[in-house]
Amino acid sequence: MPGPIKKRKKLKIEILKHSGLNIFAAVEVSKLPVDILDILKAQNIPHEAQDTLCIIGSGGRDLWKHLTHPLNEILHPIDNFSIETMKKLEDNIQILFPHPQWNIPLQRIGRFLNISRASLLGLDINKDYGPWFAFRGAFLTKTKIGEMKYENFNSPCETCETKPCISACPTNAVAKIGESFKLNLCADHRLKLASSCADRCLARLACPYQDQHKYKLEQIQYHMTRTAHLKKLSNYIS
Secondary structure (H helix, E strand, C coil): CCCCCCCCCCCCCHHHHCCCCCEEEEEEHHHCCHHHHHHHHHCCCCCCCCCEEEEEEEECCHHHHHCCCCCCHHHCHHHHHHHHHHHCCCCCCEEEECCCCCCCCHHHHHHHCCCCEECCCCCEEECCCECCEEEEEEEEECCCCCCECCCCCCCHHHCCCCCHHHHHCCCCCCCCCCCCCCHHHHHHHHCCCCCCCCCCCHHHHHCCCCHHHCCCHHHHHHHHHCHHHHHHHHCCCC
């Protein structure tokens, strides 16, 4: 007699959405661009061609509602929450981000999967959530789930007529089309005593695209004033 039919494993993707991680995309590793594969290989990240690479993110204010407040920065609350949620999807996944040693090219992968496009703000912009989104996790799975890419789109910065982010930036750090964001100018001003951008980015707040998803001030201030974030920012001062 034939043995029992094994049910095909499924990734419990709905868990992500119910946890505020409302952005998800996936692709077979073998279909990644060569430049991304080279970065994975250079860091000795264990992967096989048939593995599926999954990227998760959060858009808007939903994730903030699922976190335990007040947040304890020492415990890396958002990273830990993302890791714990990813582990609920399946028993055997290889988490690539957040990871203490690996640094995968999230923006490149996100743009390949049409999660985001470059913006004038020096950060990526999402079609549905504008600049109010972030990459929260990446993992590899051997479960076959098929390619899940978002619809192709152009950066809304290209068709924005007023570009209020440029005039709102007090340091002229925001790039014009075809220029690079001047991170050193931004960092220098941000870290000054009584800076107008100490706990918020005035340029980001001025962006009109999908501004209904704008983070609440409490959420903005947490991300902008984290000690780890400020230490990283200090490396860019000219």
